[in-house]
Amino acid sequence: MRITEGGLDDRRVVELLGTHLAKARANTAEGFAFAxxxxxxxxxxxxxWSAWEDDTLLGVGALKRLSPGHGEVKSMHTAEAARRRGIGGAMLRHIMAEARATGMTRLSxxxxxxAYFQPAVALYRRHGFxxxxxxGDYVPSAENQFLTLDLA
Structure with missing residues (x-):
């Protein structure tokens, strides 16, 4: 598996992101899906970033800089056919390493x-979140939860 920066112009990435958005919105009350x-x-x-095995797209993830020392994990999604293979963990570790390399000391x-989001929450918790x-601009509600990780 290789993780590469970019890919937003690749139709396979666009399709996977469309699936990600549709599932997030279908499993969240209206107005609370922030993908x-x-x-x-x-x-x-x-x-x-996009994760690939040869020409097969495995997953995606992004890092948003909130401030010089604080980043936000965004748009983590693993293709259905690639689940249970450690793709999400690899992408999360990559994002964590990139955040550290750019001077961030906290990821949120x-x-x-x-229930749809619980496997992702378990993944984040296994990695220390x-x-x-x-x-940021989020407002707490029963529809969302917030996690953070100290990178220092």
Whole structure:
């Protein structure tokens, strides 16, 4: 498996991101799904990666810089056919390493609370993320949860 920066112009990546958005919105109350679309992932301060095995897309993930020392994990999604193979963990470790390399000392994320999101929450917890309060422009609600990791 190789993780490469970019890929937002590849139709396979666009399709996987479409699946990610559709599932996030289907499993979250209206107005509480904060997954980024293509234009959001192209915004300044966001770095996007895609994971590949030969020509097969395995997953995606992104890092949004909130401040010089604080980043947010965004748009983590593993292709259905590649699940249970460690792709999500590899992508998360890559994002964590990139955050450290750019001087970030904290990573945070927002995710949903429904059963659909629980495997992702378990992944984040296995990598040291713990509950925290809302950050950035997020407003706390029963529809979302916030996790953070000290990278220092």
């Amino acid at each position: 980024l679309d293509l234009s959001g992932l192209r915004a300044p301060g966001i770095t996007f 994320l927002e995710t949903g609370t429904s 713990v509950e925290c309060g809302a950050f």
